[in-house]
Amino acid sequence: MSALTEQFKRSLVIAKKNIKIYYLKGPVIIFGLVFPLFLALAYIIGRNVPLKEVLPGLIGMTTFFTATSVGPSIVPWETRSKTLERLLCCPVAFWTIIVGDMLSSFLFGLIISVIPLVLTLTLGIQPLNFMLLFLGLIIANLCFAALSVLLSAYPPTDVPATSMMLSSLVKFPLVFIPIEQLPLLGTAIASISPLTYFTDMVRQLFLSRGFYPLAFDFTAVIAFTIAFALAAIKLHEKTLTKRLS
Amino acid sequence: MDHISFEVKKGEIFGFLGPNGAGKTTTIRILTGLIKPDGGKAFVAGYDVLRNPIEAKQRVEVVPEVSNAYVDLTAWENLALIGKLYGVPTQKLRENATSLLKEFGLYEVKDKLVRAFSKGMKQRLLLCMALVNDPEVLFLDEPTSGLDVESARLLREKITRYNRDGKTVFLSTHNMEEANQLCHRIAIINHGRIAAIDAPENLRAQSMELQYIEVAFNKTVNPQDFSGNPSITRAVPAGNKVRIYTADPSTVIAFLVEYAKKNNLRILSLNTMMPSLEDVFLKLIRGKEAVIQ
Numbered sequence: 061m062s063a064l065t066e067q068f069k070r071s072l073v074i075a076k077k078n079i080k081i082y083y084l085k086g087p088v089i090i091f092g093l094v095f096p097l098f099l100a101l102a103y104i105i106g107r108n109v110p111l112k113e114v115l116p117g118l119i120g121m122t123t124f125f126t127a128t129s130v131g132p133s134i135v136p137w138e139t140r141s142k143t144l145e146r147l148l149c150c151p152v153a154f155w156t157i158i159v160g161d162m163l164s165s166f167l168f169g170l171i172i173s174v175i176p177l178v179l180t181l182t183l184g185i186q187p188l189n190f191m192l193l194f195l196g197l198i199i200a201n202l203c204f205a206a207l208s209v210l211l212s213a214y215p216p217t218d219v220p221a222t223s224m225m226l227s228s229l230v231k232f233p234l235v236f237i238p239i240e241q242l243p244l245l246g247t248a249i250a251s252i253s254p255l256t257y258f259t260d261m262v263r264q265l266f267l268s269r270g271f272y273p274l275a276f277d278f279t280a281v282i283a284f285t286i287a288f289a290l291a292a293i294k295l296h297e298k299t300l301t302k303r304l305s
Numbered sequence: 306m307d308h309i310s311f312e313v314k315k316g317e318i319f320g321f322l323g324p325n326g327a328g329k330t331t332t333i334r335i336l337t338g339l340i341k342p343d344g345g346k347a348f349v350a351g352y353d354v355l356r357n358p359i360e361a362k363q364r365v366e367v368v369p370e371v372s373n374a375y376v377d378l379t380a381w382e383n384l385a386l387i388g389k390l391y392g393v394p395t396q397k398l399r400e401n402a403t404s405l406l407k408e409f410g411l412y413e414v415k416d417k418l419v420r421a422f423s424k425g426m427k428q429r430l431l432l433c434m435a436l437v438n439d440p441e442v443l444f445l446d447e448p449t450s451g452l453d454v455e456s457a458r459l460l461r462e463k464i465t466r467y468n469r470d471g472k473t474v475f476l477s478t479h480n481m482e483e484a485n486q487l488c489h490r491i492a493i494i495n496h497g498r499i500a501a502i503d504a505p506e507n508l509r510a511q512s513m514e515l516q517y518i519e520v521a522f523n524k525t526v527n528p529q530d531f532s533g534n535p536s537i538t539r540a541v542p543a544g545n546k547v548r549i550y551t552a553d554p555s556t557v558i559a560f561l562v563e564y565a566k567k568n569n570l571r572i573l574s575l576n577t578m579m580p581s582l583e584d585v586f587l588k589l590i591r592g593k594e595a596v597i598q
Contacts, residue, residue: 063359066392073389081377142373149337150390151362301340 067156074147074160075167082130082137083168087224092129092168096122100176112185115176115266119197120259122176124231127169127201131208132227133220134161135296139303140218154300155293158209162289165205173197187265192274196265199281200258206288207254213295216302239271247271254284306331306342307497313490318464318474320488320505322481324590328497329477330370333444336475337367350441363391366435370447372427376420380411380430383419384437391438398437405433409463425456432463442473449483461487481583491582493589500589508585514538514552515580515588520561521546523571534560546574 082088103118104111138144147157177197180187187193211227239250239260250256261277264270270277306328313319323329334340335347338358347354352361374383381402388398406412409429419427428448435443445464449457464487468474478484484491485505492502501508528540528547536557538550551557554577565572580588 067359070390070392073386077375077378077382077386080382081375141376142369142371143375145339145369146373146387147390148339149362149365149367150387151359151392152390153359304334304339 067153068159070150070152071156071159071163074152074157075163078130078134078161078164079167082134082164085133085137085220087133087220088129088168091224091228092126092172095129096125096172099125111180111183112266115180115185116259116263119173119176119180119262120200120255123169123173123197123200123258124204124255126172127165127204128208128211128227128231129165130168131161131165131205132212132223134164135209135212135303136217136220136223139216140220145304148300148304154297158289158293158296161209162202162205162292165208166201169201169204170198173201185266188268189265193262193265196258196261196278196281199278199285200254200261203254203258203281203285203288206285206292210288210292210295213292213299216299218303254281254288257281257284306335308345309494309497309499311492311499311502313473313475315473316468316471317489318468318476318487320484320491321475321477321494322479322484322491322586323494327494329494330446332494333367333446333475333477337365337444338362364440365442365444366438366440367444368428368431368435368446368448370450372424372431374419374427374430374434377418379416379418380406380422380433381415383430383434387434388437393438401437401439402433405436409433409459425452428452428456428460432460436467440472442475443467444475444477446477447479448476449478449480457483481581481586485582493586495590501585505582509580509582512580512585512588515550515584516552516554517548517550517578517580518554518557518561518575519543519546519548519578520575521573522565523573526568526570530564531560536560 099121100118103114103121107114135144138147144157148154174197177193208227211230212223215222215226217223239247239256242250257272257277257280260270260272261274261281264274264277272280309328309332321329321332331340335342336349336354338354338361341355349361350364352364354361374380375386378386384402384405385398388402393401403412406415409432411426411429411433414422414426419430422430432448443464448464449460452460461483464474464476474487476484476487488505490502490504491508493500493508501511503511525545526547528542528549531537531540531547531549534557536551536553537560538552540547540549542548549557549561558575558577561572561575564570
């Protein structure tokens with residue numbers, strides 16, 4: 061147990077290092093800040109819909125795009141600068157590095173996604189249960205961060221731009237909003253996206269109506285988080301030899 | 306790698322020599338737990354690298370050929386990062402980092418981003434990073450490659466001092482002189498196999514057929530004149546001298562004196578040369594003829 065705690069502490073050290081290095085990189089700023097900002101503006105401006113109605117989608121997309129902006133670039137960047145090799149020489153398990161990457165992506169998403177939430181509260185729009193909403197936000201950020209690290213696993217490129225581009229190609233088709241307006245086939249396809257459950261969760265907590273039960277939304281996001289995290293560790297492990305060659 | 310097997314004694318500097326693609330870096334990567342071999346076992350500091358990689362890595366450090374410090378972090382932050390990843394307590398880490406940066410002449414630039422460092426400074430920083438957790442075994446992969454003379458000498462001095470403290474050094478290098486100066490024992494690897502493993506002096510002693518005499522006369526002579534002598538393996542021109550390979554220098558010297566008298570020549574210089582480590586290396590890699598030619 062103490063060995064596990066020690067490894068987790070080292071994950072935090074890696075996350076801190078990532079925060080210092082990658083938060084201010086150009087692609088992270090573009091995909092994690094500029095892009096969600098303009099997306100949010102496009103989502104709000106010119107639509108004759110009450111803010112409360114657009115909030116679930118807005119928070120969902122902001123969280124999704126910010127939490128997935130750091131993860132895809134870390135491993136390619138570290139492969140190119142040979143620092144991945146440096147980390148692997150240290151007494152850290154492979155999962156320690158991946159968890160560190162996920163944590164840094166998670167924190168970035170959490171910090172940015174709290175902004176629309178605070179804005180919402182400032183405008184007097186109250187969720188039904190703030191603690192549940194915040195818990196959902198934390199789990200969703202973890203989920204999307206895990207997805208973002210998974211997206212950098214294949215192909216094992218050392219070009220961050222390639223990884224960012226490919227991750228965008230995967231991310232955009234995962235946006236199914238609003239799910240209740242989709243046809244049956246669309247609903248079925250939307251069920252493979254974790255964003256669907258998070259948006260549904262936020263909708264229930266703001267508008268008291270959702271497509272799935274709230275507990276199901278939470279369970280689904282947690283299940284996606286575990287699946288993405290495990291897949292990220294396994295797939296990165298599998299492609300590691302190619303990265304080091 | 307092809308079923309290689311070797312042991313490095315505690316407290317020795319062990320050289321690992323081989324041509325490009327011989328398997329030097331692969332060996333280091335296996336021993337430092339970076340890659341897993343298809344088969345076999347590897348123990349470092351008493352720990353099975355495959356079964357207990359974390360415990361093994363906790364006791365070793367690596368200095369690679371190409372700098373892999375974080376260029377977006379300062380020198381201090383790089384040291385702190387590595388120290389923390391090795392679980393060095395904060396106070397101890399601060400003391401170690403300060404003393405290493407001072408020792409390697411980097412203390413004044415400790416708060417500068419590594420991006421602005423020269424190659425020599427980066428390489429010195431890598432050694433600081435490698436020593437910050439006081440490892441038992443240090444792996445060095447071409448540590449002085451491409452460095453200026455001063456930086457290379459400083460690094461060699463530090464490696465020797467570190468070894469004097471009882472630490473083990475595994476040094477992969479192309480630099481024969483460096484290996485000769487630093488290493489207690491040397492392994493020469495070729496095509497994934499160990500071609501020889503011994504102390505540098507013993508390796509040279511095993512290749513006495515590669516010793517040669519360099520002789521200069523007051524007039525130019527044709528090296529072919531010496532080809533009939535059975536004690537002479539080969540005679541080749543070497544500038545204004547003739548280089549004569551022989552396993553029996555005393556007989557050849559007597560022959561050369563006689564040859565000079567007979568042809569009314571004066572011997573300006575005559576030196577017997579032991580085979581260099583480079584000669585031994587070339588002999589093991591490409592065969593005796595490659596050296597003599």
